[in-house]
Amino acid sequence: MSNQSTNAMVELIKVSKTYHPNIQALKDVSISIRSGEMVFITGRSGAGKTTLLKLLCKMELPTRGLVEIDGSDIRKVRGRNLSYLRQQIGVAYQDFKLLTDRTVAQNISIAMEVSYRKPQVIKKRVKTLLEELDLTDKHSSMTGDLSRGEQQRVAIARAVANSPKLILVDEPTGNLDATTTGRVMDMLIGLNDSGATVLIATHDHTIYRDVDHRLLELRGGQMHQLRDGVMQ
Amino acid sequence: MSFVFAVLRQVFRNFRQTWLSQLMTLLTVSLSVFIFAFFYLVYLNMLNIGDKLGYDLRLIVYLEEEPIPELQEQLRRKILAFDEVEEIHFVSRAEAFERFKTQLGEDQDVLEDMPEDFLPPSIEVVPLKNLRSLNQVKLFSEYLSKLPGTIKVQYGQDWIERFYYFTRLVSIIVVLSAGLLILTSVFMVSYKIRLTIIGRKEELELLKLVGATHSYISTPFLVEGILQGLLGATLGLTSLFGLFYWIKMKFSGPGILNIFEFSFFGPPTIVMIAIVSILLCLTGSYSSMRKYLRT
Incomplete structure (x- = not known):
């Protein structure tokens, strides 16, 4: 990541995304998210929340506009630099993207293995995350054998395992009960308190109702600010 | 965790997960090396015989x-x-x-x-x-x-002409078997790696998303290609040596084969065949990985 003095972790300027044949997912979206900020993006299904997150980790490229992560234009980041950038971004995908023939521990380890973390460090971090997310007894279970809620927590654990600077979470509580939702949110807030920038796309109002972080809404591909946030 | 450790672990995983297709590829490469080396050995020995016959001509x-x-x-x-x-x-x-x-x-x-x-x-x-x-x-x-x-x-026209045509025929077979070695090694390894990539598409995609570098993803496959080439050459040449030794033992004593002294490849030729086999398998592996990483 660049060492620019700007404190904007995410910068989107007039970003549009159109899918074939002519489906406009995002239209002239401009937002700036400061480093260390926690932001909730809400909106109905199909509003463009997932597309927005995909643009931020370069899973998709914008049709128009500028997307910058920590000062780097996402279009210009390629090869090794893109790999290093992605190591700094933890993503919990809506469809989890878990390897169902691998154990929970192996799935969580992947993000740390590509950064060449030491095996004992990986082991310790996996143990801590499983405890935080109440998955200790699932350490050696195949993720294909887990419930949707458990899989969701594994996906979140993998996203945060490498202590990334930017955490993108897509619908983190869709399959979780209230207690587990609380655990997940506590962990994300804890990471935000430690300095990570957290962006949560959700339509679950219960998770942003009682906090005073910035709240944005995507409506018809356009961004609207519902609530200004307070940096913690 | 070091890069070498990560690569070796992935190579081990690949072998464990796709051992059957690995084995089939290894046997095909070995067989190709065996066929090529067999005819090349015959050709080299014929050149020796030619020299010896020429001595008395x-x-x-x-x-x-x-x-x-x-x-x-x-x-x-x-x-x-x-x-x-x-x-x-x-x-x-x-x-x-x-x-x-x-x-x-x-x-x-x-x-x-x-x-x-x-x-x-x-x-x-x-x-x-x-x-x-x-x-x-x-x-x-x-x-x-x-x-x-x-x-x-x-001057003993008959045998000289026959010997001459036979040497030509063997040299053509050597060239054809070299072609076979090239085709099987490059295409089999390439095809096998492509199958592995398809089988592990989800995992490789995920690796890209979590920030794995191209070398982190591709090096295990390249190492796999090198190992296939090395093991294939070792197995093929060892089998050929076994056959050579058996024939030498079986037909030792008075007889036509005893007129001439047959010899196996020298160390430089063995090393050369192994290097060619490794390079061919590496090429197959590299071409598949290149195609995948470009997409």
């Missing part, structure tokens, strides 16, 4: 009359005008009779009533001792037969 030019020294010198110059030769020896009627008598040994009394000049005089021409001159023997023989005063030329 001589053309005998039978003459109408015994040439006087001046004519001998003229014929010598004419012979050397065609090509360099190892030796030219004029055999008189008397010398031919004496040789024949010696060859008959105990039966030489059959010559008692024969005149001592009944055998024609001749010139023995020993060509240079290499296969090039062996292949040229036919042309040389035609040239010599046109020299003035020549009755006929003898």
Whole structure:
């Protein structure tokens, strides 16, 4: 990541995304998210929340506009630099993207293995995350054998395992009960308190109702600010 | 965790997950190496045999009359005008009779009533001792037969021509089997790696998303290609050596195979075959990975 003095972790300027044949997912979206900020993006299904997150980790490229992560234009980041950038971004995908023939521990380890973390460090971090997310007894279970809620927590654990600077979470509580939702949110807030920038796309109002972080809404591909946030 | 450790772990995982297709690829590469090396070994030994046969090869030019020294010198110059030769020896009627008598040994009394000049005089021409001159023997023989005063030329035409054509045939088979080695090694390994990539598409996509570098993703596959090439060459050459040894043991003792000394490849040739096999498998592996990483 660049060492620019700007404190904007995410910068989107007039970003549009159109899918074939002519489906406009995002239209002239401009937002700036400061480093260390926690932001909730809400909106109905199909509003463009997932597309927005995909643009931020370069899973998709914008049709128009500028997307910058920590000062780097996402279009210009390629090869090794893109790999290093992605190591700094933890993503919990809506469809989890878990390897169902691998154990929970192996799935969580992947993000740390590509950064060449030491095996004992990986082991310790996996143990801590499983405890935080109440998955200790699932350490050696195949993720294909887990419930949707458990899989969701594994996906979140993998996203945060490498202590990334930017955490993108897509619908983190869709399959979780209230207690587990609380655990997940506590962990994300804890990471935000430690300095990570957290962006949560959700339509679950219960998770942003009682906090005073910035709240944005995507409506018809356009961004609207519902609530200004307070940096913690 | 180091890069080397990460690569070795992934190579081990690949072998464990796709051991059956790995084994099939290994056997195919081994078989290709075996076929190529077999014909190449036959070819090399034939070249050796050719050298040895060429060593004993001589053309005998039978003459109408015994040439006087001046004519001998003229014929010598004419012979050397065609090509360099190892030796030219004029055999008189008397010398031919004496040789024949010696060859008959105990039966030489059959010559008692024969005149001592009944055998024609001749010139023995020993060509240079290499296969090039062996292949040229036919042309040389035609040239010599046109020299003035020549009755006929003898050199064991039949076996030389057969040997020449057989050597040509083996050299063609060597080239074809080299083609087979190239095709099977490159395509089998490439195909196998492509199948592995398809089988592990989700995992590789995820690795890209969590920030794995191209070298982190591709190096295990390249190492796999190198191992396939190395193990394939080792297995193929070891099997060939086993066959070679068995044939040598089985047919040792008096017999046609014992006339010539057959030899296995020397260390430089073995290393060269192994390197070629490794490079071919690496090429197959690299081409598949390149295609995948480009998409």
